[in-house]
Amino acid sequence: MKTIAFHLNCLVQGGAERVVSNLANQFAKEGYKVYVATEWYDEDEFKLDKRVTRVHVGLREGDEKKNRITKFFLRVKYLKEFVREYHPDVLIAFAQRANYRALMAAGNSDIPVVISIRTDPVGHYDSFSDRVQQKWLFPKAAGCVFQTTGQKEFFKPYLQDNSTIILNPVNAKYFDVKRPEVKDKSVVHHARLVDFKNQPMLCRAFIKVHEKHPDYVLKIYGPDSKDGTKEILDKIIADNHAEDYILLMGGSDELEKEIPKGEVYAFSSDWEGLPNSLLEAMAMGMPCVATDCPCGGPRTVMTDGVNGLLVPVKDEDAMAAGLCRLIEDKELAEKLGKEAAKIKDITCGEAVFVQWRDYLDKVIAGKNRS
Known part of the structure; x- marks a missing residue:
């Protein structure tokens, strides 16, 4: 043995x-x-x-x-x-x-x-x-x-x-998830609230998305890491009166049920190794907009325009544009999501x-x- x-x-x-x-x-x-x-x-x-x-x-x-x-x-x-x-x-x-x-x-x-x-x-x-x-x-x-x-x-x-x-x-519970025919008008994200995940940039980007699509909300799932990121998010939400459309959902043990309800997935990190949250979102067939962060994790599993959209790190305008593109082009979003789900074969x-x-x-x- x-x-x-x-x-x-x-x-x-x-x-x-x-x-x-x-x-x-x-x-x-x-x-x-x-x-x-x-x-x-x-x-x-x-x-x-x-x-x-x-x-x-x-x-x-x-x-x-x-x-x-x-x-x-x-x-x-x-x-x-x-x-x-x-x-x-x-x-x-x-x-x-x-x-x-x-x-x-x-x-x-x-x-x-x-x-x-x-x-x-x-x-x-x-x-x-x-x-x-x-x-x-x-x-x-x-x-x-x-x-x-x-x-x-x-x-x-x-x-x-x-x-x-x-x-x-990737945990098997994220594979072969059936997404609803009629999805919530929401952008979703899941990760612990911590500085390098840069959820503040995502929130600022979504405020711009909301100006064009006021019927959409941003749902951020994840526990507080206690590093001050949650307090920054709370201030962004309060300063922009965004309490009704930027929602901090906290941690969840049923992400395989909650994430697929959304239309688009956002990944906002400044750096990562290989981000599990992005792998999980792709496995669930989510059309993703992801920062092309070092040391190349998203780029390792994602080809821009094929199974997701890659945008520069810390670029809230590019993030907002990517999210709006997938909100407005349902056919593209559907195609990217189906291609993303093929990550099951290697993960x-x-x-x-x-x-x-x-x-x-x-x-x-x-x-x-x-």
Whole structure:
């Protein structure tokens, strides 16, 4: 039986956490022995299959009182202890700090480490300290999984050579969703309210849309991240007396029912890795207007004018024009939505799992040969 281990901070509901939980569960169902090594537990987490073993590798009682540098090395030490005790055939790290910890803990052992880039490298992997750690640690990686070509091209050739690009899996509940014949006169969006999602730009754009189409509303689904974005949105709504047509809907567990009621979907992020919200909207057959944000997530899955519309980041005029175009051209919107739904072929759980399985099996086979 092959043994694999995933390492990340926690399993709180987010993009990387969703991917890890889905993959861990699928590998367990396929007969692999699976461990998930996390730094901490959180209240609102993704569920793991009972066949998956979760192991705490974060700080222990009394460690929080120690200084920052000591805590950093303790985290590496505890992960190293995990690697020695469970000795997986491969260790897969998700997200920036987890990548560094995994390579420090296991990079000099006989256990191959696969790192995973889950965000835009610009602004996240380009500081002086990041460059120092990458020069030291990244050559130790047995491989890397990217989400987009833009991510891959950011890094040195030695990391690109042993890498692969794998999209995020989309929850099956978003596939084959039947959209109503008569849709609500609404533009819809779903994502947590956080600065880089740039919902304020979307609201300002929609105010312009509403001037041309006063019978349309904007519905924004998503929880508050508590970073101040919701307060900015509240002010935009109040200042423009838009309470009746810009609606903050909060989080929802039934997005597969709510999103398809709308006519058009809007994606407004300034940057992303590979945005799950956009993948989900496309899977539901929504005609989408999306910012062409770095590091190329939307462009990876969307061709402008074929299965959606791409507009420049932070450009509220272009966003407004795209939304108006799809509101006014029902035939185009229908065509784009049908093409978007074909994303199922490359983002269904089985397709994504097979790509991960084949890649990890290749890494493990390389370790065994060496």
